Amino acid sequence: MGEMPIPWAILELVQARLRTVRRANDYRTDAGRDVRLEPAPFDPSDAPRLTLYPLTTLYPDDARSVGERGFTFVVEALVPVRIDNAQQRIVETIADIEDALDGYAQAPLGLPLQFQESVLLDRPDGLAAMAAQVLFGTRYRRSPR
Template sequence: MAEPAPTWRLLERIAERLAEIQIRDGYRTDIGAAIALEPAQHPDDAAEGLTLASLGIQRDASKPHGRYRLLQALAEATVPVSLANAHARSHAIAADIEDALDDWIPLPSALPVQVEDVVFLDRPEGLPVVAVQVALTIRYRR
């Protein structure tokens, strides 16, 4: 069987790292228990969920010879608005994601994952959830 694409392996490693986000391990939330690698909504709007999806791959213009790439990804967590503290929980989840990825290197051919932006969405597309999107960039060597 062929090896997975390097970018897919990076996403798998990031998902494994985010799965460690558990209150018992010192985090604020247990969002690590609900991770998906496909860009689809979690089927249950009554439960929290975290989806990790790729946005694109670019050549790293700051490195010569075109051997370096930038993988852009998005970690999107949804929190049911039925929770009294849904907005506060979305902030806690964003902080947990940043803490989990801080100075962490997913593969030997990559640099630490960079958190670029955090965006909070209140009931996106009329859904009964609050969402937080954490934009990530991973520099790696092909």
């Protein structure tokens, strides 16, 4: 069996990093309690959740080698609206995600992560939840076979 693809290995490291997002670690939220690499149905009675999604892998215009790749991924945060301050909590969660990941170096796999944008989604798919998608990018060098 071949080696794990670098983008997936990066997502696993990001998952581990996001699991440290706890009030006990001086963050605003406990968003790191439930961090997933695979999507799952969300019930409004669930606790807040983070899910990672790979987006794009591309050959950058300014690449310095044929193996260089740009990789982007999304951290999706869901906060149930049953929580009194759901809108405040989703904004705090976005800030915690950015604090945990912006500049995070998952060496030797890739360059430090760079925040690209965040988008707030109100009640996605009719769910009783506030959602945010936070986009990050990095670069890595693919090894030839």
